Amino acid sequence: MKLRICKPKSHNALSKRVIHARCVLGQACSCGTVGANEARVWERLISRTRVICVAAVLALTALVADAAAAPIKFTARLRQAAGPNEAASVVYKEMEWESTKTAVIVCDMWDKHWCKGATARVAEMAPRMNEFLKKCRAMGTLVIHAPSGTMAFYKDSPQRKRAEKAKGSVSGENLNSWKPIDRSREGPLPIDDSDGGCDDDPKCAQGSPWRSQIGLLEIGQEDAVSDSGEEILGLIQERGIENVILLGVHANMCVLGRPFGIRAMVGRGKNVLLVRDLTDTMYNSRMRPLVSHFAGTDLVAEHIEKHWCPTITSDQILGGRPFRFSADSRPTMVMVIGESEYHTWETLPAFATDTLLKAGLRIEYVTATTRNDDYHFMGYRAITGADLVLVSARRRAMPHEMAVMLKQHVESGKPVVGIRTASHAFSVRGSDRSKLGQAGLEDWPEFDSEVLGGNYTGHHPAGPVTIVRVVQEAADHPVLKGVALESWSSPASLYKTSPLKPGATVLLTGQIAGEQAEPIAWVRSAGPRQSRVFYTSLGHPEDFRSSSFRRMLRNGILWAIGMPTEGN
Secondary structure, eight states: OOHHHHOTTTTOEEEGOOOOOOTTTOOSSEEESOOHHHHHHHHHHHHHHHHHHHHHHHHHHHHHHHHHHHHHHEEEEEESSSSTTOOOEEEEEEEEEEEGGGEEEEEEEEEEOOOOOOOOHHHHHHHHHHHHHHHHHTTTOEEEEOOOOOOOTTTTTTTHHHHHHHSSSSSOOOOOOOOOTTTTOOOOOSSSOOOOOOOSSOOOOOOOOOOSSSSSOOOOOOOOEEHHHHHHHHHHHHTTOHHHHEEETTTTTTTHTTTTTTHHHHTTTTTTEEEEEEEEEOOOTTTTTTOOHHHHHHHHHHHHHHHHHHEEOOOHHHHHHHOTTTOOOOEEEEEEEESSSSOOOHHHHHHHHITTTTTTTTEEEEEEOOOTTTOBBBBGGGGGGEEEEEEEEEEEOOEHHHHHHHHHHHHOOOOEEEEGGGTTOOOOOOGGGGGGGGEEEEOOHHHIIIIIOOOOOOOOOOSSSSSEEOOOOTTTSGGTTTTOOOTTOHHHHHHHHOOOOOOOOOEEEOOOOOOOOOOEEEEETTTTEEEEEEESSSSTTTTGGOOHHHHHHHHHHHHHHHHOOOOO
């Protein structure tokens, strides 16, 4: 078929000439046609254009493919213990996963649950989850929707058929079986869900009202739908997937135990992450350990971090802040931990779990390793959402951005708590100071005087026992409510902290034989908006075994944030 080039009657210049589809097809066209010589010129031009267009399309396709296959970067959180009987510390780990070797599994995000509260929380979480899935999908990650017991709803969909075709690709026993608690690697769950976990009052009647996944979650053309461990494992194997991200509900039940859940995927040797802000629990706050529903979810996430896999938050993919349920009104406390002497990387997380969650606080962590020259605090963006910051660091610099956040926290009138080495938390010694700026780091040697109101000049030798005494004028202060003040001593070396800044109220003093007493616990106001501050120079590991110290620290935190200190 000879190519015909149309010459529209209205054209005024060569650039206005167009190729009409009918002419290209050799059909009749009402427009004029160009002469033979002109046609040959146009034929050569079109041929070259086709080559250029094909090359451009191929290049663009390769560019898109490269973008889709780019690694996904995470800052994952886990709990690590030095030994089987040791307390676990909070550790962050930088990770990179190839997007095309990663799958996201959406667990049991049903349209309706038998528990009304659970149904409402799924609906509230779904829009954020949908954005998360869209972003993962755009990066080339396989999205698998797993609304258990609803496969009939999807029986004719290509996404369902895609999963069915993978059946039989994986061998093994009990591929579709529930994975119960594995006593070889985990203890009992930290919450009692034996009543089904409904937090409503009156409690809802149990049943199976779900018919599909909630419609707020889009199912993409290249996604898969399955509730079969065999099918999902087959999909993962066929595509060479090594990494699995779990989200959905409920963390203490299906997310852990389904045949495509955390226990199953870890058992198959996959790298697994839980998105801890895009999950929920079935937990009734009237059951053990008598914490809020949302604290129950935090406890289950901690259990998973200790025994199964790290967790991440959705903002690492989407930006902004992590998702939070509107009914979760708990104040947020951020613990900044970076020291090598007093094991607060172990004692503080344990104290938070045992005491502060029950007191109604939500806890986030900013940590550096125990290496004295590790100034790479991780997780520090949590400071922007903190209602209170607790500092337990020793002679560390910090990223400039973190320093700005801490100073803004104080300037905005938000409270600060410091323990033990917080008096010299950001006071870097020696030649390291001269190198900080070029490394994007910053110290804050004035933190002690400007914020805590102290005057740390060193400490007495270790060994002598410090006798703790109450200042009688402060005996009725809320920080000392319920604190047993008799026969209180500490093995910690006594810090030299006096004289304090004017305006500080000393609550306790400490004294060793032959030396003058020093303030060891006080409160004050700091900054232009009078931030509440509580500081204690106690914080030795043995102090955390003292009920008096634990009660005082709890009270100091609650007082600083404006919560009552009475009661348990």
